[in-house]
Amino acid sequence: MNRTTITTLLTTTGCLATTVLAAPPTWEDLPLGSAFATGDNTTSDGVDVNFDCFEWSSGGAFCGGEATVEGQIPGCNSGQRIQLNNINAVFDYAGSLGVQDDPIFTFGEYGGNINLAINGDFINFTDFVDIDGIPLGGCVVKVLAGGDGNDCGRVQFVGTVEKLLVGGQEFWWDGTPDCDIAFEDLTLGAVYPAVSTFVADGVPVTIRELIPPAGPPIAGDAIVGDAGYACGVGHELNLDNSRASFQFLAGPGPVNDLTMEFGEYGGFINVSINGDLRVVANFKDLDGATVGGTTISIPTGGLGGDCGEMQVSGIINEFEVGGQELWIDCLRFEADPNGGGGDECENAHVDHSDLPSAGFWSPGDTLSTGGVDVTIRNFMSSVGPLSGNAVTSSSQLACGDDLELATYNTRATYDFAGSIGALANVTVLVSDQGGEVNLGINGVGTWARDYADLDGTVYDGVTMTVESGGRDGDCTVLFLQGTVENLTLGGQQHFIDCIWAEDIMPPQTRGDFNGDGCVDSSDVGILLGLWGTADGDLNGDGTTDSADFGTLLGNWGC
Known part of the structure; x- marks a missing residue:
């Protein structure tokens, strides 16, 4: 030398x-x-x-x-x-x-x-x-x-x-390009327990329990440090018996070809891509593996007790990584040119930004946001109805922007068809921070522990898919494929933000069941034939009854 x-x-x-x-x-x-x-x-x-x-x-x-x-x-x-x-x-x-x-x-x-x-x-x-x-x-x-x-x-x-x-x-x-997520915007020494959510460089991140090879999940912490254990510079994220879920759909949209720098010094690791979870001893065990429709390569390190780099080729909607003695840094990725995300709230049909900053509603109250009529109702839990309140929130826990509607032991029914018109193929940003959730589409509803439990379910011909998140603490993206006339969302600690759709249909007069442009005796006959079912529901409460008959009479005429 x-x-x-x-x-x-x-x-x-x-x-x-x-x-x-x-x-x-x-x-x-x-x-x-x-x-x-x-x-x-x-x-x-x-x-x-x-x-x-x-x-x-x-x-x-x-x-x-x-x-x-x-x-x-x-x-x-x-x-x-x-x-x-x-x-x-x-x-x-x-x-x-x-x-x-x-x-x-x-x-x-x-x-x-x-x-x-x-x-x-x-x-x-x-x-x-x-x-x-x-x-x-x-x-x-x-x-x-x-x-x-x-x-x-x-x-x-x-x-x-x-x-x-x-x-x-x-x-x-x-050379090396800029990191897309470098954790420099997080406070040094900050501790995020499982389950908690923060935003790093514009991407929502949820800290979750670590999944072991056997036994119950382990609830640890994520800690912002700068000791260089991931062999980078500046801030890094220490995953101490926890995993970090990067929810791209709730931030920039789908991404391509992700790379991540890491330092891993003991125990096992979790890697999940697009919902496909793997639990392995070392990153090198995933070299060449196909996970969630993507291909993983580990060009350097990954044998344990070392630094290395992980590369993921393919389209990524959600990326999770965790470990027992794991440090991560400098995630880089390319935006998917065919993806969405990022700007949808700017063009949302409902984003709640027009709500009063101190808004407070009880079951039975109504409000209007984005021109859509909304009714607040009791929450339907596994043990029966619960009565709480809905309030305007600026927490941005649903990972949108500006204001959101928080429902505490309540549910909110958005009457699209009766106000701005039915929506086709709807996307919703929500966040469930604990307890159960309610979901109803076109008068057909249910309750569940998490939105993830409802993935793939069908309501009045509309299929609900959880595109990202779906569990406690997540920024969750729901996609409703079909025509949505009314939508009910609620929870015990629950936040609703942006709602947008691929298309909007001109509103039809409520009560005009035969579509002839008039509400008359022929529509009364149809309503009576639907009595006691959800099919003639005009006010979104899930059943056809006297309240709907009153709505029909209120719209009588051509």
Whole structure:
């Protein structure tokens, strides 16, 4: 291992440790196949890059190498990367984009020696593991994964990098993109017990019990730390006998191709994707597995007692991960171009933002939101009716925005058909924070412990699917496939936010059963024939009775 100072290429400067979560360039802005020789230069992601001679392990210089922009190797990097074949790349951060603090890079190294210089301090070595922990150019080299040779891995330069030189013989190099979820917006030291919910970088996260290989669930905590156990920088999330559920449908919408950095130091782990749960000893046990319609790869680490990276290829609606001594950091993903999420509340038919901030309603009271008439009713529990209240809430526990309707031992019936018109294919954001729930569609209703227990049930031809969440503490997304004339939602500690639909039908006069545009004696005959059933229900209480007859008479005429 040879060490010198390059003064012709790099100016020596000191390194001051700070926090950053990405390292350019990532080469995505250059044409695939772009090739460079010694003396050439280019710019990628705003970084000026020039190419220089390579130094053999013996000390001699070689100036006939080539650098080529190539596609990714699955499991080693994301997107494009650059191959450095007996050539060095010099990144002038200070002279272009700006200095980089604590940058993290990915590499693939499969033979020969490596050249590296940070801020003018040069070293010539065989494998990255040989320089793990050494000071270089005022920074510290930290090998996060791999580095033994004939492998891919990640390396961090802890400190401020103004200029960087790197090259090899059978060598690939890539930057790292920004983390989509880095936990930097959470308070350091915050403790989230199972079951609790918070939002990290715009994504709702529920902390849940850890599921063991056998026996009852274990209720631990999630703790925000910064000790670097996941081998990253800044904040990380310690899952101490707990699991974190990332509910993308209630946030940005479905995502593609997720990666996550982790450190795992004992016990077992949980991984669930789109509701498909696996309980295994180590992450490596999932390498190559198909889970929830996606494919998992573990390119680095995952053997236990180490740091590593998990990659998930496919469309992800909900992602859960947990362990006993597990730290996670830096989740990255791409938005699904065919997905939803994120902006639906902006176009919701009902979002409760027009409710009075101190709204308070008892069973029998009515209110209007988004032009929809709503009636508050007693809650129907497993032990019989319960009477509580509905109030305006700003908790955003349902993971929408602005105000929501909280129902405490009550249920709310939204009469779409009688106000703005029936809705087709409806999506609802709700959250059940404890106790039982009520669900009713078009006058047909039931109670359950959780929405998850009702997944796939059918009400008057409308199928209800739980697209995300569905359990206590979750931000839950319900999809109702079919025509919804009225909808009843409620619970004991329950929150309702946005309701939107694919289509809305003009309202039909309540009582016009035969659709001729008039409420008359022929409709009375139809109502009487439906007496005592749910099919002639006009007020959403689930039965056809005198109250519905009164509604019909109130709409008499053409």
